[in-house]
Amino acid sequence: MTYEHHDYDVLIIGAGGAGLRAAIEAKQRGLSVGIVTKSLLGKAHTVMAEGGMAAAMGNVYPEDNWMVHFRDTMRGGKYLNNNRMAELHAKEAPARVLELEQWGALFDRTKDGKILQRDFGGHRYARLAHVGDRTGLELIRTLQQKVVSMGTDVFMEVKVLKLVHDANGKVAGCVGYRRQNGEFITFGAKAVILATGGAGKSWKFTSNSWEGTGDGHAMGLWAGAKLIDMECIQFHPTGMVWPLSVRGLLVTEGVRGDGGVLRNSEGKRFMFDYVAPMFRAETAETEEEADKWYDDHTAGRRPPELLPRDEVARAINAEVKAGRGTPHGGVYLDIATRRPAEFIRRRLPSMYHQFMELAGVDITTEAMEIGPTCHYIMGGVQVVADTAATAAPGLFAAGEVAGGMHGANRLGGNSLSDLIVFGKRAGEGAALYIEAGDVAGPMDDAAIEAAVAEALAPFDREEGENPYDIQRDLQEMMQANVGIIRTQSELDDAAVQLDAFTERVKNIKVKGGRAYNPGWNLATDLPAMITVCKSVTIGASLRKESRGGHTREDFPATDPEFGKFNFAHSSNGGNWDSPIVTEESPLLPMPDELKALLEEAK
């Protein structure tokens, strides 16, 4: 069969912050670039990022620099990070943020006209460049407008099914379909960049949109790349819990950065009871001390509400379990009693709006009810830090789909900066790979036909299951068995159930035609979701310790032995139902000068 076909030097899958930044870089280097996105341009999950992007520009605290940012990132990641990625990120983020203003971004300002920076959990200094609480929208719009002004081809509402190799095993392009008419489409490329974002849609309570099905994680694995740290999932401490229809919806950490505190049903600021030893030296012991810190970081130590996200999420979970939760099973996030209404509306306009319209709660007079929500996957495709190259020749990855940068837990604000730092590096890495000349030949036709046949199979079955039923059951199972707190028996059960889900996915029946059929679209997302859930479950089962975004009830302590390697998964067969093989991949050795930065900080 022949399908609509396009050839590019660089094909980018995903149009969030990382994909768009990669496109700009590749374009500026004179390459032809195609961008493929499942949604319309400008709708990627990046718009959901609220608080800001972390960059040690030192505009508010001149003491800040890349070394402190590096150290904060490594500590936040519980030292499981790829230290070279953390180093590059800390060093390059300021330049990446500044250049956004050349393309039209308008950040909030300091009194002397520089970019204002706000406090966030785990960052020693106020470090997040921001625009109120809609920083992600500013980032995506800025990059989108730049990409459009450069005349880049953007294929909207195209779902990529599978990467395709050439005869020598290099990644040579991909096959997908146009959602609007259901017609198949193929792309040939000298280099492919995965920038597909996260995978949180496989959990019931999530801040992720329908798009977060882990397509890039799965397609990378199938194509020969490795996935690392998949067990490390960030449950953001503050998601909405009521009404049920918005459960999981994100409440920005900026609420706490701007003075909001957490209280249990007894009105107690409970976070003082949950300060882990590694953070005690730098965390306030009393409310008085903590409250002084907001105005002057030298007058007191940090409030415990601004510990890294994994610490806060576990504490909330424990309070609710102990019976000190709110009526709807969360805790209270209170900024109303702590800041003037005018301040709250100016600093947190979209939170004000969100609670007023969806929950009927006025956050300037009432406390919010919040609880942990599945938010971000630290795990992802293993890459070379400097070039974003994966183990599959011709394939690159940047942004949430890439693993290593954040270790076992990501600090708030480090995601948007990750997108622009490693988006640029992926564009550069792809360009250098193409320049070296040893690029892929034509795509293997048989692989394209196999992917097309697999995608169409759900139409041909006489009978079968509704994909929505499978998705709902999968989300409930992952929430229950591979959620915020894990234990061996539940993980073993999850592994068995995932085999059953695999069989159910093979028996999907899709009703209706191919044109803009969300049931069919979901049917083609499910194979990736199953692959991701399996690798998360395998990693969670093997990591018999607690670290960052992976908490084991049966192994509550952190075990230094597990801090020496990542669990790395590969596919034995390259299909979505192929067995997954897991090995220990040693952490990158840390240069002495970086070690010294961590030593100093202790």
Added chain:
Amino acid sequence: MAEVTMRVWRGDANGGDFENYTVAQNEGEVVLDIIHRIQATDAPDLACRWNCKAGKCGSCAAEVNGKPRLMCMTRMDTLPEGPVTVTPMKTFPIIRDLVTDVSFNYAQAEKVPALLPPPMPADGYRMYQEDVARGQEFRKCIECFMCQDVCHVIRDHEDNKQHYAGPRFFIRYAELEMHPLDTNDRRDLVREDMGLGYCNITKCCTEVCPEHIKITDNAIIPLKERVVDAHYDPVAWLGRKIRRRTKRSASDAAIQPAP
């Protein structure tokens, strides 16, 4: 558990009709929750766009009981008793069911000459909060295109799409015109090619904006004033002639290398 009847338009470019669905409705739910419930049960092929379900991406715009709304931000309990009618945005061609072809807007975006700032100092530009605040209001736009949908210049006159950018892009032009760093001049473009003059300030766009951007008062009217000043002010006219200030195109602006 309460039940609700939804009248949802189903069809494509060749035509269609309303279908009724009676489904459960729980406390606090929004229109998009009910559409999702219909998808998960009666009609898995019911087409609608959505992404964030938090009023931040602007994907799920449709007409609820005849008014443009974000389905994710419209609580069922704010609508009158009785069946709820959901139809696609009227101004754009139908693709399927509630999904419309909004490519008109993306084509307009391609015509906008980019920001053209002076070279950036090593430690970044200096701008002041009071100067960026005006542009920041317009940059809250989530591109739901409901202002475009409701603007009668194109809602009622399809042929005007050839020479009319619409409120979403008037706020974009206003943002760039008011940008403290910009050196491009788009005033003639806005007057001659983008049809700013067609807007007769009925404020329909402002009323539907989910971000509460004062599109008419803060963008369109000031833009009209600037354009008029530039075009009819003899001093400005002479200045243009003398300095031979030529407008740079979007692609010219785009190829300026990053310093």
